[in-house]
Amino acid sequence: MKLVIAIIQPHRLEQVKAELYKAEVNLLTVFEVLGHGRQKGVAEVYRGMKETGNLLHKVCLEIAVNDNFVEPTIDAIVKGAQTGETGDGKIFVLPMERCIRIRTREEGTVAIG
Amino acid sequence: MMLVRLALVALVMVGALAPGLLAEQTPAPLAPAVATAAAPPVAEAAPKVDSGDTAWLLASSALVLFMTPGLAFFYGGMVRKKNILSILMQCMILCCLISVQWVLFGYSLAFSPGNWFIGSLDWAGLSGVGLEPFKDYSATVPHQAFMIFQAMFAIITPALIIGAFAERIKFSAFVAFMVLWATFVYDPVAHWVWGAGGMLRDLGSLGGALDFAGGTVVHINAGVAGFVMCLCLGKRRGFNGKTNPPHNLPFVVLGAAMLWFGWFGFNSGSALAANGLAVSAFVVTNTAAAMAGLTWAVLEWLVNGKPTIFGTVTGAVAGLVAITPASGFVSVLPAILIGIGVSVLCFLAVAYLKPKLGYDDSLDAFGVHGIGGMWGALATGLFASKLVNDAGANGLFYGNPTQLLTQAIAVGATILYSGVCTFIIYKVLDAVIGVRATEKDEVIGLDLTQHREGAYTILE
Numbered sequence: 001m002k003l004v005i006a007i008i009q010p011h012r013l014e015q016v017k018a019e020l021y022k023a024e025v026n027l028l029t030v031f032e033v034l035g036h037g038r039q040k041g042v043a044e045v046y047r048g049m050k051e052t053g054n055l056l057h058k059v060c061l062e063i064a065v066n067d068n069f070v071e072p073t074i075d076a077i078v079k080g081a082q083t084g085e086t087g088d089g090k091i092f093v094l095p096m097e098r099c100i101r102i103r104t105r106e107e108g109t110v111a112i113g
Numbered sequence: 114m115m116l117v118r119l120a121l122v123a124l125v126m127v128g129a130l131a132p133g134l135l136a137e138q139t140p141a142p143l144a145p146a147v148a149t150a151a152a153p154p155v156a157e158a159a160p161k162v163d164s165g166d167t168a169w170l171l172a173s174s175a176l177v178l179f180m181t182p183g184l185a186f187f188y189g190g191m192v193r194k195k196n197i198l199s200i201l202m203q204c205m206i207l208c209c210l211i212s213v214q215w216v217l218f219g220y221s222l223a224f225s226p227g228n229w230f231i232g233s234l235d236w237a238g239l240s241g242v243g244l245e246p247f248k249d250y251s252a253t254v255p256h257q258a259f260m261i262f263q264a265m266f267a268i269i270t271p272a273l274i275i276g277a278f279a280e281r282i283k284f285s286a287f288v289a290f291m292v293l294w295a296t297f298v299y300d301p302v303a304h305w306v307w308g309a310g311g312m313l314r315d316l317g318s319l320g321g322a323l324d325f326a327g328g329t330v331v332h333i334n335a336g337v338a339g340f341v342m343c344l345c346l347g348k349r350r351g352f353n354g355k356t357n358p359p360h361n362l363p364f365v366v367l368g369a370a371m372l373w374f375g376w377f378g379f380n381s382g383s384a385l386a387a388n389g390l391a392v393s394a395f396v397v398t399n400t401a402a403a404m405a406g407l408t409w410a411v412l413e414w415l416v417n418g419k420p421t422i423f424g425t426v427t428g429a430v431a432g433l434v435a436i437t438p439a440s441g442f443v444s445v446l447p448a449i450l451i452g453i454g455v456s457v458l459c460f461l462a463v464a465y466l467k468p469k470l471g472y473d474d475s476l477d478a479f480g481v482h483g484i485g486g487m488w489g490a491l492a493t494g495l496f497a498s499k500l501v502n503d504a505g506a507n508g509l510f511y512g513n514p515t516q517l518l519t520q521a522i523a524v525g526a527t528i529l530y531s532g533v534c535t536f537i538i539y540k541v542l543d544a545v546i547g548v549r550a551t552e553k554d555e556v557i558g559l560d561l562t563q564h565r566e567g568a569y570t571i572l573e
Contacts, residue, residue, distance in 0.1 A: 010195075011351060011556050034571050045565040057195075057571075085553075 001096040001109060002070050006061045007033065008081040008089040013059050016080030023076040025069060027112070029062040038086055058089065064099055066109050162246060163253035165387040170251075170258045173382025176375045177265035181208055181272050183371025187430070188276050190364030191476045193357055195558025196280045197364075197568045203287055207272045210288065211295055215264040222300040224250070224263065229312040231301045249309045251385040262382060263303075270299050270331045276478030277339030281349050281555055284563040286548040290538060294338065298534045299330075302527055306330050313523045319515055320506050322523035323497055325394065326383035328438025328489040329527045336483020337528050338535040339474060345539045346548060348473035350555050362423055369426035373402055376433045380440040390502055394440040397448035398433065401440075404452030405432025412460050424460075427481065431459040434485035439493040442505040447496035454492060455485045487524055494520030 008016060013030070020028065034055035044051050065073050074091055082088055101111040185204035189197040211219065221236035226249075236242050239260065247256040271291045282290075305311040306324050313322040313329075324330060359365055380398040384391035409428025410420035435455035436448055443451070463480040474480055494517035497508035507513035542548050549555075554562035561567055 009556070014351065032571055043565065044561065044567060054567075055572075 001099055001112065002065055002067065003094045003096045004061075004063045004065060004070065004073050004077075005092040005094065006063075006077045006081070006089065007035065007058050007091075008061065008077070009083070009087060010057050010059045012081040012083070012088075016061070016077055019076035019080035020063075020073070023069075023072040025063060025065065025073050025076060027063060031060050031062075033058050033060045037090070056087070064096060064112050066112055161253070162244075162255055163386070166251075166253040166385065167255060167258055169387035169391065170254050170262050170382060170385060173378035174258070174262045174265050176378025177262070177269065177382065178208070178375075180265075180372050180375035180379065181205075181269050183368045183375055184269065184272050184275075185368065186364045187368025187372060187426075188279060188476050190361040190366075190368060191276075191359040192279050193558070194360040194569055195560055195567075197360065197560065198566050199284070199559035199563055200275060200279060202284070202564055203275050204272050206288065207291060208268055210291060211268040211271065212264060214292065214295055215267050216260075219267055219295060219300055220260050220263065222296065223267070223303040224260075224308050226309040227304065229305075229310055231304050232308055250307075253386060259385065262385075263307075266327055266331060266379075267295060267299055267303070270327075270335050271295055273332070273335035273478055273482050274339045274342060276476030276482075277343040277474050278346050279475040280559065281346060281475075281550055282559075283546075283548060283550045283554075284559070286542055286546055289542055289546065290548070293538045293542070294535065297538065298338065298531055299334065302334050302530065303330050305526070306523070313526065316519055316522065319519045319522070322490075322519050323442055323493050323505055323516070324438045324490065324523065325441030325493075325505075326380045326437045328434075328486050328493065329523050332434050332437060332482045332486030333490065333524060333527045334486075334531045336479045336481075336486055337531040339478035340472075340483055341532050341535040342539060343472055343474045343479070345536065345543075349475065350552060352473050359423065366422055366426055369430055372430055373433060376402070376437075380433075380437060383441060390441055393444070393501060397443055397445055398436050398440050400445050401436035401448040401452040401455075402429045402432040404449045405429055405435065405456045408453045408456035409460060412456065416464075427459070427463075427477070428456045431455045431481050431485045434482055435489035435492065437486070438489045439496060442493055442497035442502050442508075444498060444501050447492075447498075447510075451489065451492045451496065455488050458488050459484050487528075490520050490524050491517065494518075 006016075010032075017028070020026070035058055036056050044054050061077070063073055070093060074093070077091055098107065099109075099111045100107050181204050185201045188204075189200040192200055216239050218234060218237045220239070220242070221234050222232050225232035225234075225236040227233040239257070242256050242260055244255040244257055246252050246254060247259065250256075251259045271294055274294070305313040306322065306327075306329055307314065313324075315321050322329070376398060377395055381391045381395040384394055406425045406429035409431070410425045413424045414420045432452040432455055435451050436443075439448070439451060459477075459481050462484045463477050467474060467477070467480060493508065495509045496511075497505055497516060498511045499505060499507050506516050509517045539548060550559060550562065
């Protein structure tokens with residue numbers, strides 16, 4: 001079992017969702033985050049005061065998958081989120097120790113899907 | 114006679130943007146009588162200023178000004194959160210820009226007695242527009258009060274177009290577009306309908322087109338311009354054929370409430386006096402808005418299973434649009450019919466026509482203001498009654514079918530002129546500076562890229 005964490009451009013969320021559904025990955029948690037990588041953020045100006053290096057809006061996805069779904073999930077995210085520009089984001093894959101379905105208290109690979 | 118006039122309109126449209134046309138050089142062979150209106154008001158027995166009328170007109174002016182920030186929130190709530198400031202900015206900059214344009218030359222082009230097509234520059238810088246009444250327009254209030262009331266209409270009309278090209282226009286191009294549009298489209302059309310000698314104010318044997326508070330001048334004009342702009346600019350990037358969910362529906366409701374409130378100044382104030390007609394306009398305005406909001410909610414309940422707040426306020430605004438030209442000429446029961454009719458038509462336009470044709474009128478500027486305005490203008494030709502306003506005319510249902518024809522001519526002329534001129538302005542601007550925001554700017558959002566500001570923070 002793995003936990004796939006992806007940070008993507010907010011406007012690519014729809015495409016990434018569409019690709020994930022195609023790969024039959026239907027479980028997904030999404031949240032808004034702020035951050036920046038090499039882009040160094042943007043400059044904003046408020047009443048003449050310039051603020052540089054403000055954080056950029058990004059969207060973070062968390063997807064728990066069984067091992068055979070890791071590659072399809074990564075492929076789907078890349079396909080949906082890639083524009084070729086700086087700032088497209090990152091994918092992290094982490095080992096996941098346990099997964100428990102609250103409704104039934106089932107545990108392990110059956111609890112993911 | 115009428116055909117000759119229309120032919121002349123078409124002629125002028127072609128060359129409308131040619132410099133020099135603004136001067137009085139265009140002959141007015143068909144409307145010689147209008148020249149007589151040019152006598153300076155002071156020379157006549159000065160009519161008396163009525164304090165009640167003046168108070169109501171000033172209050173109405175403030176009410177109408179308040180509609181533009183209302184529109185800003187109405188539209189601003191509908192866009193994605195990365196673009197709300199661009200909408201608020203576009204509306205507020207129009208308050209600034211057109212206020213200045215209006216006193217410098219806009220009012221003169223629209224209202225000074227020129228020819229049948231446009232006014233002159235005689236009143237530029239408000240020269241000759243003083244504190245005495247100008248009895249052709251309003252016999253009981255200072256001329257400047259009438260001028261500032263009209264200024265508020267000139268501000269909100271271009272602001273309505275914003276809904277059609279939201280989320281994808283470059284700000285510099287927006288400012289240039291609005292100055293040109295206000296000058297070459299709004300000012301002439303306002304002159305046609307309301308200006309001394311304007312061609313739609315007097316169509317010879319057909320009488321005059323009835324437009325109490327701006328159904329053709331404001332709503333059809335802006336709605337059609339919006340339609341043309343959204344076709345020219347193309348769809349928003351990533352537009353999936355549906356509307357994006359509004360990012361802040363409470364703002365939409367707040368904006369709609371501000372519009373409804375301000376609209377009393379718009380319609381009732383157009384009586385230009387604190388009298389019975391103003392009261393009647395107030396009552397029918399409220400009734401039509403209420404009935405239209407109700408109708409939209411019921412339609413959604415029937416069609417989609419649940420009534421929505423977004424639909425209800427959209428219906429109310431559509432009702433206000435439709436009653437605008439009719440508000441000084443119809444009684445309360447026709448107002449209810451106008452309210453029902455507009456919601457049915459706009460609902461069809463927004464929910465069926467738009468997805469079918471696939472144009473991206475982001476916030477339905479055409480679907481609500483264009484369609485609603487056309488229905489209102491034609492409905493005025495159906496329901497107008499001299500019992501409500503002696504200075505008006507009877508409509509089809511009161512035994513005068515030609516009024517409907519007159520209304521249709523006014524609608525057609527406005528659609529044609531606004532459509533053609535908007536297209537020309539777009540093409541010129543696009544060739545010179547480019548109108549659409551770059552893909553990168555559009556993706557990041559217009560707030561950050563056009564104004565270097567963000568509306569919301571996540572942290573703190």
